Amino acid sequence: MEITLEVNGRTYSIAPAGRRLLAVLRDDLELLGTKLACGEGACGACGVLLDGRPVNACLLFAEAAEGHEIVTIEGLSTGRAAAVQAAFVAEDALQCGFCTPGQVVSATVLLERTPHPTREEIHETMAGNLCRCGAYPKIERAILRAAGEA
Ligand code: FES
Ligand code: FES
Known part of the structure; x- marks a missing residue:
């Protein structure tokens, strides 16, 4: 069907x-x-x-x-999502890149709901997105950059 x-x-x-x-x-x-x-x-x-x-x-x-x-x-190529993707590139927030689409989806939603998140809010929201390459510090910096706080 x-x-x-x-x-x-x-x-x-x-x-x-x-x-x-x-x-x-x-x-x-x-x-x-x-x-x-x-x-x-x-x-x-x-x-x-x-x-x-x-x-x-x-x-x-x-x-x-x-x-x-x-x-x-x-x-997700315009507006806040575009800013998030540009920030991931600027901060080199990936290694293999396999987790990156999911990270960008979650980060975009985070910033739409909370335009200026604290580090704790970032950790809490992004906890469901695993990165086997361990790029977490750079991902956090990218999110802060996209929020205009980096
Ligand atoms: S592939 Fe769906 S949560 Fe891991
Ligand atoms: S960049 Fe490789 S899994 Fe996240």
Whole structure:
């Protein structure tokens, strides 16, 4: 059975066949910025926005996303998201880059909700985004830079 998904402002008809949103985004829509790492909701590499809220696409069944506005890293290229990405580049806040899309999604939401976060607020909000390369200090600096405080 086909469903309709709204992704990055475009409408897609897809047959999810019981798959998770992450699989549909990557395999059907070829939106490869959203990553599969743990596959069990523990790392944040698969972070996307669902009606503006960050969710782990590896956990969410695609059917459950129907009727909601989905935004992936590919749709986050303007405004605050652009500032966050520029700050990640300026601070060299990545090594392999695998976690970076999810980090950018979470950091963008953080700054939209809290334009000038404390370090504690950054740690709290970003706790769900793991970085196996350990780039945490630079990621924190990038977020502070994007907030205009670095
Ligand atoms: S791949 Fe989804 S949380 Fe790790
Ligand atoms: S930069 Fe490699 S996992 Fe974060």
